[in-house]
Amino acid sequence: MNADQHDPTSGIPDRGRYYATTPIFYVNAAPHIGHAYTTILVDVVTRFHRLRGNDTFFLTGTDEHGEKVAKAAARAGLTPQAYTDQVAAEFRTTWDAMGIAYDEFIRTTEPRHQRIVREVLQKVYDNGDIFYGEYSGLYCVGAERFVTEKEIVDGKCPDSDEAPEYRTEANYFFRMEKYRPWLRDHIERNPDFIRPERYRNEVLAMLREPIGDLSISRPRSRVPWGIPLPWDEEHVTYVWFDALINYWSALVSRGEEQRYWPVVNHFIAKDIVKPHGVFWPTMLKAAGIPVYKHLNVHGYWLQDERKMSKSLGNVVGPLELQAKYGRDAFRYFLLRDMSFGLDASFNEPAIAERINADLANDLGNLLNRTLGMLTKYRRGVVPAFGALERPDEVLRDAFLALPDALSAHFDELHFERGLEEVMQAVRAANKYIAEQQPWALAKDPAQAGRLDTVLRTCLEALRCASVLLECVMPEKCRALRVQLGLPDASATLSDARHWDGLPALTTAGAGDPLFPRIDLAALQDELAADSGPPLEHKPEVDIDAFAALELRVALVTHVEPHPKADKLLVLTVQLGSETRTIVSGIRAHYTPEQLVGKQVVIIANLKPVRLRGVESQGMVLSAEDPDGSLAVVTVDRDAVPGAEVR
RNA sequence: GGCGAUGUAGCUCAGCUGGUUUAGAGCGCACGACUCAUAAUCGUGAGGUCGACGGUUCGAGCCCGUCCAUCGCUACCA
Numbered sequence: 001m002n003a004d005q006h007d008p009t010s011g012i013p014d015r016g017r018y019y020a021t022t023p024i025f026y027v028n029a030a031p032h033i034g035h036a037y038t039t040i041l042v043d044v045v046t047r048f049h050r051l052r053g054n055d056t057f058f059l060t061g062t063d064e065h066g067e068k069v070a071k072a073a074a075r076a077g078l079t080p081q082a083y084t085d086q087v088a089a090e091f092r093t094t095w096d097a098m099g100i101a102y103d104e105f106i107r108t109t110e111p112r113h114q115r116i117v118r119e120v121l122q123k124v125y126d127n128g129d130i131f132y133g134e135y136s137g138l139y140c141v142g143a144e145r146f147v148t149e150k151e152i153v154d155g156k157c158p159d160s161d162e163a164p165e166y167r168t169e170a171n172y173f174f175r176m177e178k179y180r181p182w183l184r185d186h187i188e189r190n191p192d193f194i195r196p197e198r199y200r201n202e203v204l205a206m207l208r209e210p211i212g213d214l215s216i217s218r219p220r221s222r223v224p225w226g227i228p229l230p231w232d233e234e235h236v237t238y239v240w241f242d243a244l245i246n247y248w249s250a251l252v253s254r255g256e257e258q259r260y261w262p263v264v265n266h267f268i269a270k271d272i273v274k275p276h277g278v279f280w281p282t283m284l285k286a287a288g289i290p291v292y293k294h295l296n297v298h299g300y301w302l303q304d305e306r307k308m309s310k311s312l313g314n315v316v317g318p319l320e321l322q323a324k325y326g327r328d329a330f331r332y333f334l335l336r337d338m339s340f341g342l343d344a345s346f347n348e349p350a351i352a353e354r355i356n357a358d359l360a361n362d363l364g365n366l367l368n369r370t371l372g373m374l375t376k377y378r379r380g381v382v383p384a385f386g387a388l389e390r391p392d393e394v395l396r397d398a399f400l401a402l403p404d405a406l407s408a409h410f411d412e413l414h415f416e417r418g419l420e421e422v423m424q425a426v427r428a429a430n431k432y433i434a435e436q437q438p439w440a441l442a443k444d445p446a447q448a449g450r451l452d453t454v455l456r457t458c459l460e461a462l463r464c465a466s467v468l469l470e471c472v473m474p475e476k477c478r479a480l481r482v483q484l485g486l487p488d489a490s491a492t493l494s495d496a497r498h499w500d501g502l503p504a505l506t507t508a509g510a511g512d513p514l515f516p517r518i519d520l521a522a523l524q525d526e527l528a529a530d531s532g533p534p535l536e537h538k539p540e541v542d543i544d545a546f547a548a549l550e551l552r553v554a555l556v557t558h559v560e561p562h563p564k565a566d567k568l569l570v571l572t573v574q575l576g577s578e579t580r581t582i583v584s585g586i587r588a589h590y591t592p593e594q595l596v597g598k599q600v601v602i603i604a605n606l607k608p609v610r611l612r613g614v615e616s617q618g619m620v621l622s623a624e625d626p627d628g629s630l631a632v633v634t635v636d637r638d639a640v641p642g643a644e645v646r
Numbered sequence: 647g648g649c650g651a652u653g654u655a656g657c658u659c660a661g662c663u664g665g666u667u668u669a670g671a672g673c674g675c676a677c678g679a680c681u682c683a684u685a686a687u688c689g690u691g692a693g694g695u696c697g698a699c700g701g702u703u704c705g706a707g708c709c710c711g712u713c714c715a716u717c718g719c720u721a722c723c724a
Contacts, residue, residue, distance in 0.1 A: 202650075202651095205650090270718095339660080342659095343718085344658085345658080353658090354673085356686095357673060358672090360684060362687090364683095364684065364686090365683055365686050365687070366683085367683095368684060368686085369683035369684090370682080372683055373682045373683085376682070416659090416660090424671095433683095434679090434687060434688040434689090437682090439682050513684050514684095562722090564647075564722090565721075567723050568723060584723080586723085587723085607724080609724055611723080612722065612723095617724095618724075619724045620724090
């Protein structure tokens with residue numbers, strides 16, 4: 001590969017080398033669109049750096065220690081190692097199926113990782129930045145964790161009836177607070193350390209107040225599935241000291257920390273800003289390792305319309321979307337439709353519209369019409385340029401400016417802007433055809449030279465576009481070049497810096513449409529017809545189980561908002577001679593006025609419970625729609641309040 | 647209630663440290679042009695109080711305050 005001589009980012013020290021990471025994913029389910037986005041993003045970025053000729057390294061992997069993994073393994077009837085072997089393999093298979101070109105896949109259970117974690121820990125320990133401390137607090141046995149006093153309701157653990165017990169547990173702590181002033185200063189001095197800026201500001205806000213010291217171990221007796229501390233084998237590392245170090249251990253175990261660590265770029269979603277923006281740099285500082293270069297934070301993909309719901313089972317996975325819309329087209333959508341750092345919403349019609357507009361109509365059709373004319377007018381033989389006229393030069397210059405423009409935008413994490421600039425040039429090429437009217441030139445033999453130039457200009461435009469878009473759509477861009485008569489091979493960015501990349505007199509010809517147009521009407525119908533997955537049923541019960549419930553009609557006589565909870569209403573209901581108070585979580589769905597006078601159905605023999613200080617003596621039945629909205633159950637005609645429902 | 651955000655054309659969104667005029671793009675829509683092409687392309691248009699109110703300023707979509715709405719996390723949803 002040739003180093004890119006025209007790199008506009010030569011001012012930044014990253015030049016020449018690049019190292020990017022995804023988080024290591026916690027292994028318990030197939031990747032969702034969030035995982036897939038981060039990974040595809042890093043794949044695009046690293047492919048782009050390779051395209052530029054940079055020495056590039058791409059790391060991903062899996063986080064495999066901890067209590068939850070051990071439990072999941074037990075549930076599956078496997079040893080933790082066997083379980084994680086299986087899940088890690090699933091992740092690898094998924095990334096491979098998605099064409100992710102990672103250089104290394106690290107697992108936190110690998111000996112090389114464990115060794116380096118222990119080394120780093122020992123170093124920090126030797127520096128005096130780890131101390132042994134006792135932690136006392138309220139512990140809930142059922143939940144196997146300490147709880148805060150705020151979580152205790154009526155002296156009971158959350159999610160259970162048991163009372164917490166007072167326990168003391170000894171842990172090791174990392175003196176994180178000690179490094180707070182240093183970290184604040186570092187972030188102040190390096191404005192692009194965490195980016196986009198909104199997340200930098202968020203971390204600075206965290207650092208304005210004490211961050212405390214970080215508990216980094218758990219007793220091995222309680223959490224056996226972890227890396228033992230080097231100086232105390234009775235404790236294992238807890239979460240972050242294990243997981244974050246993967247970014248470093250993967251390089252060290254290959255002996256490549258000198259080569260890549262100075263240019264490390266972490267890519268994460270916004271939910272793990274704190275560990276990466278606060279814990280990780282202070283850990284590195286304490287361990288005497290230079291801090292990372294950039295932390296790049298992206299937002300979430302939100303699915304609107306059919307609200308994504310696991311219980312509904314209508315979560316559309318990234319693999320499905322890829323299969324449906326095409327791997328490369330889906331990648332293009334993800335990169336084009338999200339502003340880096342912000343949340344983005346999506347739905348399938350939006351994906352289809354983007355693909356149709358940009359890829360099928362603009363780019364794919366440009367290829368098709370150009371090759372159509374080449375075949376028709378020149379029997380598929382690539383012509384040489386004649387004398388260039390002004391419009392030819394304008395289009396050429398627009399394309400030749402793109403490698404720098406694209407690099408600048410990608411370096412700023414503005415992927416959508418970079419892609420939009422490329423598409424603008426593609427649209428300019430379509431406009432160029434409309435203006436030059438090659439079909440008219442073809443009718444006049446005297447214009448043969450001019451037609452050659454116009455056709456060749458379009459061909460070069462397409463060739464350059466295929467190079468510029470290669471990191472986003474590697475397969476399609478190669479296929480595009482093959483249709484142009486070029487070898488089936490990768491490109492380098494410098495291929496897009498000249499306007500004579502096609503050998504004259506070779507032949508080219510249209511193949512299948514690169515991006516078939518998606519029938520939007522059919523898609524709408526399909527989505528409308530999709531009534532969702534089958535219902536999940538609970539185990540059968542006999543009539544006695546039902547008879548144990550006392551359901552009664554109750555007249556709502558008074559309703560007021562719960563004084564101390566946003567989502568609760570306090571209803572006063574009448575059933576026969578009794579008056580009861582019921583607390584119900586329907587405040588988002590009903591106003592008090594809408595409920596007063598209604599006859600609702602309640603469970604009358606439910607054990608009373610206090611909710612945020614108000615005792616609830618029963619429960620109002622309601623129907624929950626797939627989108628979460630509630631409709632209370634009422635009776636078809638007025639009944640006597642207190643009437644039993646059977 | 648706490649914490650964090652967001653609110654710009656029908657839709658999805660750009661608008662960096664406040665000052666190129668009559669606030670932009672893409673999609674969609676309407677009309678027109680063309681025919682090489684995946685009913686694609688090209689042109690034109692449709693006139694959005696830049697959430698509301700108040701303030702700072704010579705000047706604010708961009709700064710400050712208050713409010714409203716929405717979203718996420720959280721408390722909580724018997």
